[in-house]
Amino acid sequence: MELQISLFQVLITFFLVLFMAAITSIRKSKTRNLTQGLIPGPRKLPLIGNLHQLAGPGLPHHTLRDLATKYGAIMHLQLGQISTVVVSSAEMAKEIMKTHDIVFANRPVLASAKIITYGCTDIAFSPYGNYWRNLRKICTSELLNATRVASFQSIREEEVLNLVETIQSHEGSAVNLSHKVFSLSYGITARAAFGKKCKDQEAFISVVTEETKVNSGFFVSEFFPSLKFLDTVLGLKQKVEKIHGEADMILGNIVNDHKESRAKGRSKD
Numbered sequence: 001m002e003l004q005i006s007l008f009q010v011l012i013t014f015f016l017v018l019f020m021a022a023i024t025s026i027r028k029s030k031t032r033n034l035t036q037g038l039i040p041g042p043r044k045l046p047l048i049g050n051l052h053q054l055a056g057p058g059l060p061h062h063t064l065r066d067l068a069t070k071y072g073a074i075m076h077l078q079l080g081q082i083s084t085v086v087v088s089s090a091e092m093a094k095e096i097m098k099t100h101d102i103v104f105a106n107r108p109v110l111a112s113a114k115i116i117t118y119g120c121t122d123i124a125f126s127p128y129g130n131y132w133r134n135l136r137k138i139c140t141s142e143l144l145n146a147t148r149v150a151s152f153q154s155i156r157e158e159e160v161l162n163l164v165e166t167i168q169s170h171e172g173s174a175v176n177l178s179h180k181v182f183s184l185s186y187g188i189t190a191r192a193a194f195g196k197k198c199k200d201q202e203a204f205i206s207v208v209t210e211e212t213k214v215n216s217g218f219f220v221s222e223f224f225p226s227l228k229f230l231d232t233v234l235g236l237k238q239k240v241e242k243i244h245g246e247a248d249m250i251l252g253n254i255v256n257d258h259k260e261s262r263a264k265g266r267s268k269d
Contacts, residue, residue, distance in 0.1 A: 048080060211240075219236055
């Protein structure tokens with residue numbers, strides 16, 4: 001059964017690639033002049049563009065560094081169907097992130113982020129506009145103002161001390177520092193928001209770790225938007241939805257526990 005499914009997926013992908021090749025050849029004449037002769041960049045392969053260079057054995061940022069050395073501080077890469085401009089100097093970064101930050105303020109709509117953040121409605125992935133500005137205003141006034149941050153100082157100190165003591169107790173043995181630091185962040189956030197840690201802490205950390213792995217993977221739609229249905233055919237979308245459902249259940253339990261505590265008068269916030 002697994003072999004049949006794999007063969008089906010391979011055949012579907014093969015025919016879709018042929019179809020996409022035809023579409024690409026039609027569009028090529030329309031898009032060539034937009035970048036050719038304007039922004040330097042490495043030569044592209046048919047269909048995949050420059051994806052093969054970022055998918056090589058080296059680390060992506062090392063590859064980009066090497067390409068920037070050859071093509072300059074601003075260069076063009078064709079990542080599948082996505083035309084991308086890469087900058088790699090402090091001067092160019094300042095132009096984009098400070099001088100013209102409003103022009104470049106929007107974030108790409110990633111397939112996995114759209115599911116995990118409820119349609120890109122959080123502050124990290126929502127498009128720039130009135131909604132995002134309101135989110136930033138709420139975060140600044142309610143979460144990040146000096147009085148609020150100072151009120152949680154004792155919580156931060158206690159959690160950091162617990163982390164140090166935990167590491168000391170494992171003297172002479174290996175410690176998963178990534179897991180410990182994430183537990184620290186989770187503990188501070190949970191105590192600041194709800195007054196206590198929740199019983200599902202380890203389960204939640206496991207789910208977030210899995211989400212991170214999935215988000216860093218390859219989604220067809222992020223490089224080939226016209227083939228976004230392949231995310232469903234290949235099971236990528238279903239996998240993210242399953243993980244998101246687990247995280248949503250844990251967060252729902254935390255919120256419900258907090259509501260019950262407030263109803264019983266035990267909440268301190």
